[in-house]
Amino acid sequence: MFSEQERDAIYKVIRKRRDVRSFLTKSIPEEVIGRIIEAGHHAPSVGFMQPWNFIIVHSQKIKKQLAWAADKERRALAIHYEGERQDHFLSLKVEGLKEAPITICVTCDPTRGGTHVLGRNSIPETDMMSVACSIQNMWLASCAEGIALGWVSFYKKNDIREIMKIPPHIDPVALLSLGYTDEYPEAPILETSKWAKREEISKLIYVNHWGKKK
Numbered sequence: 001m002f003s004e005q006e007r008d009a010i011y012k013v014i015r016k017r018r019d020v021r022s023f024l025t026k027s028i029p030e031e032v033i034g035r036i037i038e039a040g041h042h043a044p045s046v047g048f049m050q051p052w053n054f055i056i057v058h059s060q061k062i063k064k065q066l067a068w069a070a071d072k073e074r075r076a077l078a079i080h081y082e083g084e085r086q087d088h089f090l091s092l093k094v095e096g097l098k099e100a101p102i103t104i105c106v107t108c109d110p111t112r113g114g115t116h117v118l119g120r121n122s123i124p125e126t127d128m129m130s131v132a133c134s135i136q137n138m139w140l141a142s143c144a145e146g147i148a149l150g151w152v153s154f155y156k157k158n159d160i161r162e163i164m165k166i167p168p169h170i171d172p173v174a175l176l177s178l179g180y181t182d183e184y185p186e187a188p189i190l191e192t193s194k195w196a197k198r199e200e201i202s203k204l205i206y207v208n209h210w211g212k213k214k
């Protein structure tokens with residue numbers, strides 16, 4: 001189905017994709033944004049419910065309000081850490097909402113598809129999981145397009161609903177900052193800033209039973 005070169009390209013994008021916090025002001029062509037959103041819309045979804053919407057924000061005023069909501073939450077979350085860890089947390093850059101030329105708010109509508117979405121009755125969160133698949137598609141597509149993307153989830157949902165006039169039953173799942181960058185990281189920023197590191201994969205794989213290694 002795919003040539004070796006095409007297969008390698010997929011794995012390359014998966015490995016190269018990074019969460020990015022620094023953006024240039026240069027704008028992104030409309031057709032590129034269109035392709036990225038189209039990639040999001042081609043994600044799998046439970047019962048094919050496609051619970052997502054994409055709100056594209058160019059307005060500097062709205063971006064500033066979103067940045068305010070994220071910063072308020074960042075400061076509130078600092079109470080979970082003490083001493084040096086708190087200083088370290090507060091030194092991390094956790095969003096680039098004002099700098100990025102566009103923000104896309106990806107939402108989840110749990111009512112889409114009515115009360116009996118195939119497969120969703122057992123695990124109601126599968127609607128959110130579907131939106132996460134959509135976001136990952138957008139992230140990989142952005143990387144392939146040479147566009148940096150940062151996922152921001154530091155906010156109170158009601159702040160975002162208020163700023164963007166989102167109805168109460170709709171979940172604002174993510175704020176995605178998109179733009180060009182001259183600082184596309186080689187490794188996760190949280191790894192280079194020594195906040196966390198990638199787990200050894202062999203520790204995560206079990207066989208037949210929980211905890212049973214090969």
Ligand SMILES: Cc1cc2nc3c(=O)[nH]c(=O)nc-3n(C[C@H](O)[C@H](O)[C@H](O)COP(=O)(O)O)c2cc1C
Pocket residue numbers: 017018019020093094095151152153154187188189190
């Ligand atoms: C559900 C989700 C929410 C996230 N929220 C934030 C966030 O609010 N701020 C932030 O700086 N990074 C956020 N990230 C990015 C992660 O910190 C990042 O993916 C992780 O450190 C690994 O780095 P990488 O994406 O470059 O591989 C989020 C990622 C996911 C999947």
